Amino acid sequence: MNKGHNSKKVGGVAVDQLKSIIARVEKLEAEKAGIAADIRDVFAEAKGNGYCTKAIRTILKMRKQDASEREEQENILDVYLNALGMLPLFEGEGEAA
Amino acid sequence: MNKGHNSKKVGGVAVDQLKSIIARVEKLEAEKAGIAADIRDVFAEAKGNGYCTKAIRTILKMRKQDASEREEQENILDVYLNALGMLPLFEGEGEAA
Amino acid sequence: MNKGHNSKKVGGVAVDQLKSIIARVEKLEAEKAGIAADIRDVFAEAKGNGYCTKAIRTILKMRKQDASEREEQENILDVYLNALGMLPLFEGEGEAA
Amino acid sequence: MNKGHNSKKVGGVAVDQLKSIIARVEKLEAEKAGIAADIRDVFAEAKGNGYCTKAIRTILKMRKQDASEREEQENILDVYLNALGMLPLFEGEGEAA
Structure with a gap:
């Protein structure tokens, strides 16, 4: 996260740096949401195949x-x-x- | 929570004492659930009177x-x-x- | 929650009514927090008496x-x-x- | 998630299929945990650079x-x-x- 000496400041805040922080978090959050959706898909598929997802979640917890x-x-x-x-x-x- | 010297033991556990712990927590949890329901009622009433409950929740947080x-x-x-x-x-x- | 025909209005909001909503929720939330503290006390006491609080929580969940x-x-x-x-x-x- | 007609069964459960469900969820959960750690790193870096992470979180919420x-x-x-x-x-x- 380079401060960039000629980076524009508003109210003492390095605008580019703040924008970069926000953009990076938003990108990572989007990726995380994508993976959460994938996990839901696996459970939906398991349910469709007749598995008890509650029991599977218990096993996942036990394995941790x-x-x-x-x-x-x-x-x-x-x-x-x-x-x-x-x-x-x-x-x-x-x-x- | 008196241990009660003549309290019956099973597997080394003072049965009455364990039962009392469970009963006390269940009673308190029931009371807590009752109050949570009362809070929901107040919000439902406020909504029914045209208030924005989201703004009210924000104000409650701000006041804390x-x-x-x-x-x-x-x-x-x-x-x-x-x-x-x-x-x-x-x-x-x-x-x- | 009576609107009270002569209740003062600011920006179209019945001030007394809004204040009463907030006061009622805050009172109920304080009561709820008090009970949550009581529950923590029971668990702390149980722990002090050598009980496994994790097992007790599992049993409470099972009993529900x-x-x-x-x-x-x-x-x-x-x-x-x-x-x-x-x-x-x-x-x-x-x-x- | 192919059932695989010759897949071994125990108690009526297709063992390989159940194992695959669990392995896939565990892999995805590990990826998700990795990204959550990356997000924490960005916030830690921002904090290290003097930014108020609470305000940044509020802005992220507002932008949604x-x-x-x-x-x-x-x-x-x-x-x-x-x-x-x-x-x-x-x-x-x-x-x-």
């Missing part, structure tokens, strides 16, 4: 997690669900006797 | 800002808009000659 | 779901995880033979 | 709006601010006499 961290998290969740009687298998045992 | 900070922000914005030729009044002067 | 819908969702997720070889129990069976 | 819509929005805002006595220039006139 470190495997051991994920496993630990699932174990804690099971302990709590069991304590609350929310685990079908452990219904009887979990609930207050 | 410290007045001098807001003024400084508006001055900077005007300088930039003028430099970019986006200020109607200063169109001619702002733009590169 | 219809039980059968939740079960169906978990079944689909297991089928996909198994197909991708991401289920520890089914590692051998899931992966390409 | 249709000019006449933006102008109408600003006029309504001024009318309301004036009615509430929040416009410095019109302080005296706006406020209840």
Whole structure:
């Protein structure tokens, strides 16, 4: 982002530099929006092929997690669900006797 | 949140205490949702009375800002808009000659 | 929100009515912020008592779901995880033979 | 996304197809994250050059709006601010006499 010594100034602002900042961000935002649209297309295609996009999003989130961290998290969740009687298998045992 | 020494434990978890945490959060979340609905009602009423809710939201945001900070922000914005030729009044002067 | 026939107008806007809209929203938003703070307190207390707040949030989300819908969702997720070889129990069976 | 008639199935799920969906989304999300990082770099550079990034973000938002819509929005805002006595220039006139 060169300041350009002979760049025109208005109100102390280097006009070309400000315009360049804005143009660069707008270009990048347009690219980002394009990729977001591509992602929506992949999900729409998956849905069209009968896949459950909610489950796919969960898997994408899980894959971002470190495997051991994920496993630990699932174990804690099971302990709590069991304590609350929310685990079908452990219904009887979990609930207050 | 008393632990209650004779509170039943499942998998090392004090069942009553966990249930109380969940119940308290759910109660508070229900109250919060109720108030969010009340806010929506006020905006719906204002809209019904012909008010522009977008402008009202802008004013609510402005009122949260410290007045001098807001003024400084508006001055900077005007300088930039003028430099970019986006200020109607200063169109001619702002733009590169 | 009574318009009040003798309410002062500025630029065609019933000043008192606009002020009342803003005051009501600000009051409700303050109440909502108060409850949000209470929720944070409950989570902080739970954390202080050694609970995993992430697991508690997951349970709160699960409890908002219809039980059968939740079960169906978990079944689909297991089928996909198994197909991708991401289920520890089914590692051998899931992966390409 | 061809189904591929001889594609291996687990639990009724075409494994390769599911893997391809996940791989494509992950690739696109990585690209999107890269561009988001580029945008952050431009703002960091602008900040380093003394620009107010908040004002730049406001201008980017304004440029996404249709000019006449933006102008109408600003006029309504001024009318309301004036009615509430929040416009410095019109302080005296706006406020209840």
